Amino acid sequence: MIPGIRYLVSALFAALVVMSAHAGEISAIQVSGDTEHTRITLTTSEPIEHGSFLAQPGGVAQVEVLLPGSVVLSNAATPPPGGAVESYEIRDDEVVFSLMTPMMVSRTLNLSPTTLERNYRLVIDLVRVAPVRFERAVTAQAGAKQTYRAQMASLARRAPEPAIGASRPDKYVIVIDPGHGGKDPGASSHNQKREKNIVLSTSLKLKELLERNARYEVYMTRETDVYVDHEVRVSKARNWGADLFISVHADAAGNSAVSGATVYTLSSRGERRIDGTAKTNGWDLPIEDGTTVEVSGILADLIRRETKSNSSVFAEMLIPELAKAGPVVRNSHRRENFFVLLAPDVPAVLVEVGFLTNRSDVARLGSESGQRKSAAAIASAIDTYFEQRDLLYAAN
Numbered sequence: 001m002i003p004g005i006r007y008l009v010s011a012l013f014a015a016l017v018v019m020s021a022h023a024g025e026i027s028a029i030q031v032s033g034d035t036e037h038t039r040i041t042l043t044t045s046e047p048i049e050h051g052s053f054l055a056q057p058g059g060v061a062q063v064e065v066l067l068p069g070s071v072v073l074s075n076a077a078t079p080p081p082g083g084a085v086e087s088y089e090i091r092d093d094e095v096v097f098s099l100m101t102p103m104m105v106s107r108t109l110n111l112s113p114t115t116l117e118r119n120y121r122l123v124i125d126l127v128r129v130a131p132v133r134f135e136r137a138v139t140a141q142a143g144a145k146q147t148y149r150a151q152m153a154s155l156a157r158r159a160p161e162p163a164i165g166a167s168r169p170d171k172y173v174i175v176i177d178p179g180h181g182g183k184d185p186g187a188s189s190h191n192q193k194r195e196k197n198i199v200l201s202t203s204l205k206l207k208e209l210l211e212r213n214a215r216y217e218v219y220m221t222r223e224t225d226v227y228v229d230h231e232v233r234v235s236k237a238r239n240w241g242a243d244l245f246i247s248v249h250a251d252a253a254g255n256s257a258v259s260g261a262t263v264y265t266l267s268s269r270g271e272r273r274i275d276g277t278a279k280t281n282g283w284d285l286p287i288e289d290g291t292t293v294e295v296s297g298i299l300a301d302l303i304r305r306e307t308k309s310n311s312s313v314f315a316e317m318l319i320p321e322l323a324k325a326g327p328v329v330r331n332s333h334r335r336e337n338f339f340v341l342l343a344p345d346v347p348a349v350l351v352e353v354g355f356l357t358n359r360s361d362v363a364r365l366g367s368e369s370g371q372r373k374s375a376a377a378i379a380s381a382i383d384t385y386f387e388q389r390d391l392l393y394a395a396n
C-alpha cells in the first residue's frame, strides 16, 4: 500500500461513504458560500450516486451534477442560490449549476442523518480556480460525462450490489522507535545504566505484547544497539504506512528528586517546521497527482490537523496508563519541538518513561518487571486508541 493512503482515507473521508448506485428522492437544493468557496447541499431520502462534470457552454462556467436514477421532487425546496452560483437548472437526470466565476469540486461528502438533520445529504464543495485551469479541466474531461452515463446505465441493469462503506482497515501499523543507540547512548544513571539500552529492552517488550494482537503490524526503527538518524526513523515509519508512531526515551534532570513519566506531542514551534522538513525529506502527502494547488492545500491542511489531534488523543490516553505503571510528572502531557514528531501524516508521541537521574526511577526502569509495566501501559493505551478508531469506522 502506498504509505499514508489509508491514513488519508481514514482521516479525511471517514464520513464519505462510497455507495453502489442508489435511486433517491431529492427534497431540497441549497447553495451557500462566497466566490472563493461554495457549497451545494442536496437533501436526499438515502445516499445517492452522483457524478460531477465541468462544462463551459458559451463561455459560462458550469458544474453539471449527474444524479442517475434520482429525482428532484416537484415540491422540493429550492431557495435562490448563494455563493458563486448564479442560477441552476433541474433537468432529467442532472442539475446544472451556472457559476459567476470558474470553480472546481474540492470534495464531496455523503452525510448520514444526525439528531439535528434527519435526512441524508450529498455535499459538493467548490473552490475558485483560475480560468485557465478551469478550461484545461473542461478539455481533459471531454467525453467523461457520456462514459459515466453509459457506466451507470449498465450498472443499473445488473443486480444491486451491497454498499461499500469506509470500512475499518484489517491491520493497524504501529511503529516503535527506541531512542538513541550505537554511538549515541542518551542519558546515563549513577550506576551506568544507559538510556539506549533501557529504551530498547522496554520497546522489545512492547513489541512482544502488541504482536499478541493479530490486528497489529508492529515495526521498530531499531532492534539492536545501532545508531539511526532521526530522519531515517521518520522516513521508515512513513514507508511502513504507520498509523501510530511511539518514540521511547528516558529522561535526565539536574534535580535528582524529579521522577516519573512524561508524554510529548509536537509543539507549535515544531508545527511550523513540518512543511520545510517534509519538503527536505520528500515526505509527500498522499494526495493524488493532478489535484489542483488549491485543493492540495486544503487537503494538506486537513491531514496536518487530523494528525495533530490524533497525537493528542493518544497522549491523553497514555498518561493514565503510565500512572498505573509508576509515577508521572506534573503536567504530564507536554509539547516539544522534537524531530521524530515531525511527520505531517503520522500521529506521533514521544514518551519519556522516567528519569535516569532519579534513583527509584532507575531501579524501576532497569528492572524486567518495571520495563514490562511500562510496556504494558503503552500497549493498553494503544488498544484503547484503536478501539476508538474502530468505533469511528463503525459509526460511518
Ligand SMILES: [Zn+2]
Pocket: 179, 180, 186, 187, 195, 249, 250, 251
Ligand atoms: Zn532520549
